[in-house]
Each structure stands twice: as structure tokens, then as C-alpha cells.
Amino acid sequence: MVIMQDHRSGVKPFPPPVSKDRIICDFPQCYTPEASLQLKTDWDIQAKAAFKDKATRLQPWDRQKMSKVVVVGDLNVGKTCLINRFCKDVFERDYKATIGVDFEIERFEISGVPFSLQIWDTAGQEKFKCIASAYYRGAQVIVTVFDMADIKSLDHTCQWLEEAMRENDPDSCFILLVGTKTDLLPSDERQKTEKDAVRIAAEMHAEFWAVSAKTGENVQAFFFRVAALAFENCIRKDMEKGVPAKVGLGDTIKSDRITLAEETNHEVKRSCC
Numbered sequence: 001m002v003i004m005q006d007h008r009s010g011v012k013p014f015p016p017p018v019s020k021d022r023i024i025c026d027f028p029q030c031y032t033p034e035a036s037l038q039l040k041t042d043w044d045i046q047a048k049a050a051f052k053d054k055a056t057r058l059q060p061w062d063r064q065k066m067s068k069v070v071v072v073g074d075l076n077v078g079k080t081c082l083i084n085r086f087c088k089d090v091f092e093r094d095y096k097a098t099i100g101v102d103f104e105i106e107r108f109e110i111s112g113v114p115f116s117l118q119i120w121d122t123a124g125q126e127k128f129k130c131i132a133s134a135y136y137r138g139a140q141v142i143v144t145v146f147d148m149a150d151i152k153s154l155d156h157t158c159q160w161l162e163e164a165m166r167e168n169d170p171d172s173c174f175i176l177l178v179g180t181k182t183d184l185l186p187s188d189e190r191q192k193t194e195k196d197a198v199r200i201a202a203e204m205h206a207e208f209w210a211v212s213a214k215t216g217e218n219v220q221a222f223f224f225r226v227a228a229l230a231f232e233n234c235i236r237k238d239m240e241k242g243v244p245a246k247v248g249l250g251d252t253i254k255s256d257r258i259t260l261a262e263e264t265n266h267e268v269k270r271s272c273c
């Protein structure tokens, strides 16, 4: 491990490098233009200049930027599998209900700047809802999930969003609507369900994605898009506040939070209560 002198507290290790498959250089594109609210194909020019500047001034002791992502939706729609496919590259065929909440921290490097997503997996089962809803607050991104093979779960997404929004500021949240289990649908049915989902996404002011945790279809592209939009939003907020690029900005975490997450036993879905 590389050790260097910290200007405040003595010796401090560099954070471990971000894994190669979490480096984002180009602006990640949307799933389809009809399903997106952000039709731009590149970073915001001002934000780009700000994070280029920040990348050149980075110090190992700078706090990392982080955004909170809350994933909600009916039970059994595949929230946990979606997160596990991205964070651990695994797919669990047997259903194990999430008890309350669970979370993962994923570290990225976006245009040279370290950035993390704290991804909260919440229980879809009614009896655990009151525990899970206590963790909705402070989200920058809300992901509302439904099962593409169960149209009722799409009808319930507005209710899920409403509940998550009660705890958050609508003006500072990105909303995404995600249809899972695309592998279960023949292409004509998929097209029909996607059309319905795009309509509901527009009503929700959300961006729509169709994914499969089983095959991995669109899973990485989806989370890269989330990371990029959240990161750009953090930078934009800092610019509005007039925070200089050099300081640890926006929503920050200490590195010991990451260590905690990395050391957590991921085998059992757990409650944080």
C-alpha cells in the first residue's frame, strides 16, 4: 500500500484505485431517446470544465463525492438481483425477500474524478415497508423498478415513487423507471410493455430502461448512466454554490464508510435496523 503524509492528521493511505470496469470517460447514453428526458449526448460544457479542473487538483485526502440511490418497487420484481448483477456480477435464481433495507457502495472514476454511488435496496414486501421507508430520505436518485413480465407491478410504480418522494426534494432528484426480466418476454410483448412503460415514465418525469439481471442486458449501461447523471448534478450544484473545485464537495463520505461496506458480509440480505 502506498503511504503518504496527510497535511492534517499524519499518515494516511491512498484510497485503493477504482477498478478498470468502473472508469467512465464518455457521457453514457440513454436507453432510447423516447424514454429519456436528457437528450444531450455529452457532458454539460460548464460542468465538464469544472470536473476537468477538479481532476488536475485532486489530493488523496479530499473527501469523495457520493450520491444516494434508492431502489423501490413491488416485491419479487428483481431489485436485489439488479443491484447484485452490477455490484457483484452474480445472479441468484432463488427468491430471498429483502428484510428492511440493504446497501452497496460502488466506486467510480468519472472523467478523472472519484465518485461513489451508495445504492439502497429496499424491501418490496408490505410488512417491511415501514422499515424501508425510513431510508428514503436524502436520495439524489430514485429508481422505481417493475417486472416486465408482470404488468401489475408497472401500475404500482407511481405509488412507490410518491412514497419515496414524500421524503425527498423533487427538484433535486433524478427518477428512473426500470423494467426488469426482459429475458422472460418474447419481442412483441416486450415492445408492448416498453410502450406502456415509456408513457408512465413521461408522467413520472422519469427516464425508462429495460434490463435483465439474468443475462446482464443493459445493467452496466444503466448504472453508468445513473452515476454520470448524479455526478454531473453534484458538480452543477457545487458550481451554483460557488464552491471551489479543489475542496471535497457536495454530498461526501469518509473513506471509513467505504471500508465498512467492503467488509460487510454480502451473502445474507440484511436489515440495517
Ligand SMILES: Nc1nc2c(ncn2[C@@H]2O[C@H](COP(=O)(O)OP(=O)(O)OP(=O)(O)O)[C@@H](O)[C@H]2O)c(=O)[nH]1
Pocket: 073, 074, 075, 076, 077, 078, 079, 080, 081, 082, 092, 093, 094, 095, 096, 097, 098, 099, 122, 123, 124, 125, 180, 181, 182, 183, 184, 211, 212, 213, 214, 215
Ligand atoms: N428471469 C429472470 N428472473 C429474475 C431477474 N431478476 C430477478 N429475477 C428473479 O426474480 C425473483 C425476485 O428477485 P429479487 O431481486 O429478490 O426481487 P426483489 O425485488 O429484490 O424482492 P424483495 O426483496 O421482496 O423486494 C428471484 O427469483 C430472481 O431470480 C431477471 O432479470 N430475469
